[in-house]
Amino acid sequence: MKSPILSVESVDLAYGKAQVLHGVSLSVEPGEMVFIAGRNGAGKTTLLRTIAGFLPRAAGTVRYEGKDLGTVRPESVARSGIRYVAQDKRVFGKLTVRENIEIAAHVSGERVQEAVDRIVATYPPMEKFLDGSAGSLSGGQRQILLIGRALVGSPKLLLVDEPTEGLAAGTIEDIFRLLDGMKGRLSFLIVEQNLPVIARLADRVYLMKEGKIDRELATREEIEAPDSVERYL
Numbered sequence: 001m002k003s004p005i006l007s008v009e010s011v012d013l014a015y016g017k018a019q020v021l022h023g024v025s026l027s028v029e030p031g032e033m034v035f036i037a038g039r040n041g042a043g044k045t046t047l048l049r050t051i052a053g054f055l056p057r058a059a060g061t062v063r064y065e066g067k068d069l070g071t072v073r074p075e076s077v078a079r080s081g082i083r084y085v086a087q088d089k090r091v092f093g094k095l096t097v098r099e100n101i102e103i104a105a106h107v108s109g110e111r112v113q114e115a116v117d118r119i120v121a122t123y124p125p126m127e128k129f130l131d132g133s134a135g136s137l138s139g140g141q142r143q144i145l146l147i148g149r150a151l152v153g154s155p156k157l158l159l160v161d162e163p164t165e166g167l168a169a170g171t172i173e174d175i176f177r178l179l180d181g182m183k184g185r186l187s188f189l190i191v192e193q194n195l196p197v198i199a200r201l202a203d204r205v206y207l208m209k210e211g212k213i214d215r216e217l218a219t220r221e222e223i224e225a226p227d228s229v230e231r232y233l
């Protein structure tokens with residue numbers, strides 16, 4: 001058996017006195033695309049933010065490539081090769097698309113042009129927007145910029161929070177193709193509520209309910225079974 005790139009073991013997390021994550025355990029194997037689904041408030045974002053080092057765990061362990069990430073900070077998690085794409089789809093709206101990419105390139109030490117080329121190779125239509133303000137991109141283009149920017153510095157694991165949320169059907173297809181094109185080249189843990197996207201892309205699905213992993217779907221049959229994911233949305 002391969003060893004997981006990410007392993008989350010019995011993680012508890014509380015905001016003040018309100019415990020939100022209860023003994024969450026999951027894993028992602030190298031090259032796997034794993035989804036998390038669950039209702040609003042189930043704790044999906046909290047879980048990704050905990051892995052990304054933004055929230056201090058009350059208990060449990062997060063291992064990346066077998067190493068305990070310890071009491072982590074977001075910068076050190078990012079340096080280790082994990083990228084987090086937040087749910088809010090926020091870009092630096094007053095800067096150009098190219099400048100938004102430049103910021104990530106500076107942090108990672110990658111050359112700006114290489115980072116730009118990588119994003120355009122991932123999504124060619126982005127080329128004509130490079131010198132326009134990022135604030136004028138559509139929601140879908142913004143999401144593509146954020147995922148593209150997350151690839152700067154060649155991470156091994158992407159954590160993506162609801163990439164298709166609020167997007168029109170055609171744009172969801174763009175995001176689907178982008179993710180499909182990257183499948184197998186790196187590892188993914190993606191929070192998603194769109195059933196067809198999950199059904200077409202997932203290697204495995206964790207279903208979250210009230211801060212716990214309630215069920216894991218590990219085969220195509222389970223993932224595609226009518227109602228299996230839907231019951232949790």
Ligand SMILES: Nc1ncnc2c1ncn2[C@@H]1O[C@H](COP(=O)(O)OP(=O)(O)OP(=O)(O)O)[C@@H](O)[C@H]1O
Pocket residue numbers: 015018020038039040041042043044045046047087
């Ligand atoms: N900063 C915070 N302070 C206190 N409570 C919070 C905070 N962020 C989230 N919560 C609470 O934690 C619980 C889980 O929230 P979280 O955002 O992780 O859910 P989610 O599954 O991502 O939901 P959604 O589908 O709406 O994005 C909710 O009850 C929420 O109100």
Ligand SMILES: [Mg+2]
Pocket residue numbers: 044045046087161
């Ligand atoms: Mg959320």
